[in-house]
Amino acid sequence: MNADAQCRNLSDNQIIERLQDAAEAEDVFSATREWSLEKMRLSIHSRGDYFDRQGLVSFERDGNEALRVELSSMPATIGRGEKADCKLDFGGVSRLHCRLERVGNLVRICDAGSKNGTILNGKKIDFEDLCDGDELQLGSVLLRIRRA
Numbered sequence: 001m002n003a004d005a006q007c008r009n010l011s012d013n014q015i016i017e018r019l020q021d022a023a024e025a026e027d028v029f030s031a032t033r034e035w036s037l038e039k040m041r042l043s044i045h046s047r048g049d050y051f052d053r054q055g056l057v058s059f060e061r062d063g064n065e066a067l068r069v070e071l072s073s074m075p076a077t078i079g080r081g082e083k084a085d086c087k088l089d090f091g092g093v094s095r096l097h098c099r100l101e102r103v104g105n106l107v108r109i110c111d112a113g114s115k116n117g118t119i120l121n122g123k124k125i126d127f128e129d130l131c132d133g134d135e136l137q138l139g140s141v142l143l144r145i146r147r148a
Helices: 002-008 012-024 030-043
Strands: 058-060 062-069 076-081 098-105 106-111 118-119 123-127 127-129 134-137 143-148
Touching: 062 076, 062 143, 106 118
Parallel strands: none
Antiparallel strands: 058 062, 058 143, 076 098, 098 106, 106 127, 118 123, 118 134, 134 143
């Protein structure tokens, strides 16, 4: 795998760590080290992982795929009702529970005013960018996010 392909698979935090390591190596760019790192921290608005634009997001329940959403079909709603693009019929899941949307190569989940809320990694959220391995709770169902 070439360096460019390796970089595309890194999270934002991993990229920052690699840049910090390079800056600490005292190379020709060391004079701009602090300025560059601070600008990078400010420029990264998301905790999300990059998803392949032709790929999909898989939602696993107990190790089995419960739901699959192609990035090309976003925005998409998740819920138990007839109007939801992706059906998830479990207790506590609202008719229109949440919405998935593409933001560049990121996937953002937004609560759609659900009664029980959208819980990501144990925290109730209004919206958040997804990472591979995140735990998503919608009503009584706990799902693991996977890039596919």
